Amino acid sequence: xxxxxxxxxxxxxxxxxxxxxxxxxxxxxxxxxxxxxxxxxxxxxxxxxxxxxxxxxxxxxxxxxxxxxxxxxxxxxxxxxxxxxxxxxxxxxxxxxxxxxxxxxxxxxxxxxxxxxxxxxxxxxxxxxxxxxxxxxxxxxxxxxxxxxxxxxxxxxxxxxxxxxxxxxxxxxxxxxxxxxxxxxxxxxxxxxxxxxxxxxxxxxxxxxxxxxxxxxxxxxxxxxxxxxxxxxxxxxxxxxxxxxxxxxxxxxxxxxxxxxxxxxxxxxxxxxxxxxxxxxxxxxxxxxxxxxxxxxxxxxxxxxxxxxx
Amino acid sequence: xxxxxxxxxxxxxxxxxxxxxxxxxxxxxxxxxxxxxxxxxxxxxxxxxxxxxxxxxxxxxxxxxxxxxxxxxxxxxxxxxxxxxxxxxxxxxxxxxxxxxxxxxxxxxxxxxxxxxxxxxxxxxxxxxxxxxxxxxxxxxxxxxxxxxxxxxxxxxxxxxxxxxxxxxxxxxxxxxxxxxxxxxxxxxxxxxxxxxxxxxxxxxxxxxxxxxxxxxxxxxxxxxxxxxxxxxxxxxxxxxxxxxxxxxxxxxxxxxxxxxxxxxxxxxxxxxxxxxxxxxxxxxxxxxxxxxxxxxxxxxxxxxxxxxxxxxxxxxxxxxxxxxxxxxxxxxxxxxxxxxxxxxxxxxxxxxxxxxxxxxxxxxx
Numbered sequence: 001x002x003x004x005x006x007x008x009x010x011x012x013x014x015x016x017x018x019x020x021x022x023x024x025x026x027x028x029x030x031x032x033x034x035x036x037x038x039x040x041x042x043x044x045x046x047x048x049x050x051x052x053x054x055x056x057x058x059x060x061x062x063x064x065x066x067x068x069x070x071x072x073x074x075x076x077x078x079x080x081x082x083x084x085x086x087x088x089x090x091x092x093x094x095x096x097x098x099x100x101x102x103x104x105x106x107x108x109x110x111x112x113x114x115x116x117x118x119x120x121x122x123x124x125x126x127x128x129x130x131x132x133x134x135x136x137x138x139x140x141x142x143x144x145x146x147x148x149x150x151x152x153x154x155x156x157x158x159x160x161x162x163x164x165x166x167x168x169x170x171x172x173x174x175x176x177x178x179x180x181x182x183x184x185x186x187x188x189x190x191x192x193x194x195x196x197x198x199x200x201x202x203x204x205x206x207x208x209x210x211x212x213x214x215x216x217x218x219x220x221x222x223x224x225x226x227x228x229x230x231x232x233x234x235x236x237x238x239x240x241x242x243x244x245x246x247x248x249x250x251x252x253x254x255x256x257x258x259x260x261x262x263x264x265x266x267x268x269x270x271x272x273x274x275x276x277x278x279x280x281x282x283x284x285x286x287x288x289x290x291x292x293x294x295x296x297x298x299x300x301x302x303x304x305x306x307x308x309x310x
Numbered sequence: 311x312x313x314x315x316x317x318x319x320x321x322x323x324x325x326x327x328x329x330x331x332x333x334x335x336x337x338x339x340x341x342x343x344x345x346x347x348x349x350x351x352x353x354x355x356x357x358x359x360x361x362x363x364x365x366x367x368x369x370x371x372x373x374x375x376x377x378x379x380x381x382x383x384x385x386x387x388x389x390x391x392x393x394x395x396x397x398x399x400x401x402x403x404x405x406x407x408x409x410x411x412x413x414x415x416x417x418x419x420x421x422x423x424x425x426x427x428x429x430x431x432x433x434x435x436x437x438x439x440x441x442x443x444x445x446x447x448x449x450x451x452x453x454x455x456x457x458x459x460x461x462x463x464x465x466x467x468x469x470x471x472x473x474x475x476x477x478x479x480x481x482x483x484x485x486x487x488x489x490x491x492x493x494x495x496x497x498x499x500x501x502x503x504x505x506x507x508x509x510x511x512x513x514x515x516x517x518x519x520x521x522x523x524x525x526x527x528x529x530x531x532x533x534x535x536x537x538x539x540x541x542x543x544x545x546x547x548x549x550x551x552x553x554x555x556x557x558x559x560x561x562x563x564x565x566x567x568x569x570x571x572x573x574x575x576x577x578x579x580x581x582x583x584x585x586x587x588x589x590x591x592x593x594x595x596x597x598x599x600x601x602x603x604x605x606x607x608x609x610x611x612x613x614x615x616x617x618x619x620x621x622x623x624x625x626x627x628x629x630x631x632x633x634x635x636x637x638x639x640x641x642x643x644x645x646x647x648x649x650x651x652x653x654x655x656x657x658x659x660x661x662x663x664x665x666x667x668x669x670x671x672x673x674x675x676x
Contacts, residue, residue, distance in 0.1 A: 051517050053675045072673070081517045085510035091327045092320065103316025104518040146514075 002065075004029045004154050004185035005050060009059035012045055012208075019045040020208045023059070027187060027201075032180045034199035035189040036297060042208040043189040044084055047158045050187070051081045064153060077105075080152030082143050084159045090132025094123050097131050098145055105150030115182075116145045119175050137168025144175065155179070157188040161195065173198050193294040204297055211300045216293055223291035223299050225249065228269060229257040230276070232284040241279055252298065259295055313520055317528035324502065325532055331498070339490045339540045340547070346482040347552045357382055357441045360404035362389040365414035369456075373426070376452050377408070382444045399431055406430050406441050472557075472641045483548040484636035485609030487541060487567070488629035492574050492603045494537050497595040499578030503529055504591040507582075513675065522671045530575045537574075541567040545640075557643030563636065566649075569656050570632040576663035577628070583670040603629040631655045 005027040012020040020042045027033045035043045048054040050063055052072035061068045063075045088097045098120070102109045113120075119141050126134070131142060140160055147155060157176075161169040173195060176186055180200075188199070196202045197216045204211040204219070212219055232238040239258060242251045249261040262272070273286040291299075325331050359377065363370050377383050386404055389395055395407045409427035411417070418424045428445050430438035473480045506512040515525060541564065548554040556563060577599060585591045604610060606620060607629035613621060624630050631652040638644035646653070 048513075048675060053513060053516060055674065076517050077519050079517070081514060083510050083513045087510035087514050089320065089324070089511060090509075092323055096320075096323065100316055100320045101514070101518070104313045104515065104520050106313050106519055 002029050003027065003062070004031070004064060005033075005187065006062040007046075007050075007059070008061070010046070010049060010056045010061055011058035012042075012049065012054065012056055018208050020049075020056075023208075023210055025203060025210065025213055027185060029185055030180065030183045032176060032186045032188070032198070032200045034196050034202040035187070035205055036191070036193065036196050036202055036293075037189070037205035038191060040207075041205040043205055044158055045208075046205075047081075047156050047187070047189065051079060051156050052076060078153045080147040080150065080155045082147040082155075082157045082160055084162065088131045088139065088143055088146065091130060093128050093130055094134070094142055095127040097142060098149060101146040102149045107150045109149060112149055112151045115151055116148050118178060119148070120145045135168075136164045137171070140164050140168065140172060141175075144172070148179075152184075154185045154187065157186065159189050159191065161190060161192065169195070193292070193297065196293045202293070204300060206301055206304060211304060212296075220291050220293060220296050223296045225261045225265070225299075226267070227289055227291045227295060228260045228262070228272060228286055229254070229289045230260050230272070230284065230286050231257045232276070232281045234281065238276075238281060238284070241276075241281075250299070250302065252295075254294075259289075261299075313518070314524050314528060317520065317524065318531060321502070321528060321532045325536070334498070335494060335536055335540070338493065339486075339544055342486055342490065343483070343544055343547050344551075346486055347479045347548075354437060354440050354444075355382065356384050357406055357444070358386045358404045359383040360387040360389045360395065360398050360407040361385065362391070362395060362407060362409045364412040365410050367413075367415040369415040369418060370410045373410075373449065373452055374408075377445070377448050380444070380448050382441070395429060399429075405437065406445065408445070479548070479552045480554055480641055482609075483544065483552070483554050484633050484640060485604075485607070485629075487544050487636060488570070488607060488609065488632050489600070489603055490540055490544065491537050491567070491571055491632075492577075492599055492629060494540060495533055495571050495574035496578035496581065496599050497592065499529055499533050499575055500581040500585075500591040500595050501588050502533075503579065503582035504585055504588045507586045508588055516673060516675075522673055523668060526579055526668060526671060530579065533575060533578075534568075534571055537571045538564075538568065541571075554640065556640045558639035558645065562646060563639045566632070566635045566639065566653060566656075569653065569660065570628065570635075573628045573632075573656050573660040573663065576660050576667060579667040580663050580670070583667050583672070602627050606630070608633050628656060628659055 003026045005025075007023050007025050010020055010023045011018070023042075023046060035046070037043050045054065049056050049061055049068060052063075052068050052075050055069055064078055066075050068075060089100070092100065098109055098116075102112070109116075123138060123142055123145065126138070131139065134142065144157070144160065147157070161172055164172065169192070176188065177198065180186060188195075190196065199216060201213065201215050202219060203213045212222055214222070230238065230242070235253070235256065235258070239251060239253060242248050242258065242260060247262050247264055247267070249263040250259075252259045260272075269286045269288055273284065276284045276286070325335070361374060363374070374385070378385055383406075387398060389398060389407060392409075395409070398404045398407065407429040409429065411424070411427075414424055426449060428442055430442055432438055503512075506515065520528075545556060545560075545563070549556065578595070581591055581594050581598075585594065602623075606613070606616070606624040607627050608624070609629065613624050613630060616624065634652050635649045635656075638649050
């Protein structure tokens with residue numbers, strides 16, 4: 001498989017802030033690749049370097065085998081980019097926006113209608129509406145249509161679903177899935193863990209570094225301690241009790257359950273249950289679960305934080 | 311070419327869909343011209359005049375009659391003491407007071423010369439200067455008729471070339487053209503480019519196959535056309551409503567205006583390349599371009615009477631050169647032979663600015 005994107009030791013600094021440090025990775029052709037990380041993790045900076053809007057201070061990057069510094073003009077013709085900020089013209093209608101972006105890439109809506117039909121057909125009833133008056137989910141669909149209208153080989157989507165309602169987010173990812181089936185390489189960044197599962201591979205980013213890189217299931221194997229899900233009616237009191245326990249390694253509220261790890265390596269669920277019942281929790285249940293992506297991300301972040309503090 | 315057309319079309323959408331932009335583009339020239347033409351005038355009429363006459367003889371009465379019949383003055387008050395004069399000025403009921411000393415006619419006959427005191431309100435120096443001038447000319451006139459045979463002297467007979475009636479609208483129209491073009495071209499382009507930077511659309515435009523030159527030209531062309539419409543409007547209005555002539559070649563005037571528009575547009579683009587927010591661009595355009603255009607170009611205050619440092623700075627202001635050109639063509643009927651130097655200055659300014667902004671226009675975000 002050929003590499004669509006290659007990043008080698010890329011670093012970038014803004015004044016005193018090290019925005020990116022030693023980032024290495026490659027994305028294969030046709031892959032749906034996700035960058036996961038909080039705000040300020042360096043996702044946007046990395047995207048801007050890849051779409052040739054920023055120059056890396058260190059290392060080099062290639063898109064479609066072309067260097068992002070030297071061959072930026074050729075890269076720009078072959079990629080699609082959707083920045084994090086809403087970047088359509090609010091005073092232009094849906095259709096005018098689409099036609100405009102088609103024209104600046106030297107193509108027409110008709111030529112590539114097939115590719116965007118799926119997405120754009122949902123917007124067509126509103127095509128005379130000003131883009132500024134669309135809902136968040138519709139804006140994102142329009143922005144995606146605009147980024148796709150010139151049939152790019154690689155698509156860069158910087159937090160496309162931030163601030164979008166749950167239903168629209170789901171639809172958006174279904175569309176990405178269909179684009180991948182057509183062979184398009186997609187790089188997407190998101191702060192939402194539930195979206196990470198939908199990627200072929202994901203990279204965790206924090207403070208400009210890559211914490212981990214693997215498939216969504218592979219990445220959870222980095223979580224090595226046994227993980228317990230603990231439920232009780234008095235969730236708040238349970239959280240307080242576990243947080244002050246000397247054996248607790250981590251406690252997080254996760255929906256209605258708490259995800260808990262213990263610093264005693266061989267602790268069993270029934271031992272924990274007994275201890276909690278002794279604390280007066282009557283309807284408590286403890287079970288061992290498979291760690292998810294979010295559990296892994298939090299654990300890796302903590303590990304990193306701990307290493308940095310020492 | 312296809313992409314460029316799409317870009318142009320988008321720019322026109324932006325302009326015509328924003329009510330404020332349309333208002334500034336088309337309303338402002340009209341309103342400013344009418345304001346300057348009708349409301350703001352240097353000529354002064356109906357000056358309220360107070361008289362403190364301590365003689366009440368034939369000569370003072372004759373002088374007062376002459377003042378009253380000149381058309382500039384309205385006798386509002388007879389004053390009876392110096393204190394009253396001060397009071398009347400403080401009240402604002404008079405703009406000028408004339409004081410005749412006691413025994414006016416007798417002294418004039420005996421000594422051959424007498425003095426009249428003219429008091430004006432110095433808190434408004436421009437008005438004071440003008441009405442003192444009017445008064446002096448009326449008194450001069452009286453002296454000439456009264457002492458027709460007495461002395462041999464040199465008399466100055468002024469003739470104001472090109473604007474014999476000293477209409478201030480003649481002065482304002484060229485300045486107004488410079489002001490409007492500066493505003494429309496520089497301010498609007500700098501704002502429209504920085505708006506794209508602010509909203510993040512510039513990111514997408516940069517990643518598109520448009521070249522920086524295409525983006526710049528696409529931004530400039532609509533304002534270029536609309537500015538030209540403004541020039542034609544102002545010249546036509548000035549001519550039909552206020553009777554300002556265009557004594558020189560209209561074609562030359564239009565060509566020179568196009569050159570000035572290009573200079574102003576280059577300035578606008580240059581501003582947008584050094585800023586990234588609409589606010590800053592607007593501040594720079596207003597403080598850095600409009601104020602100098604009004605104050606230092608010779609529009610209102612003559613450049614020749616400025617102190618040396620300001621005279622030197624005024625050379626950097628495109629509007630100064632454009633004003634010389636427009637006044638030359640419209641009022642004096644000057645041909646290109648007399649204004650080629652000013653034209654050259656503008657052309658050099660435009661070229662340098664345009665080259666600098668294309669060079670500075672970033673193909674990346676940083």
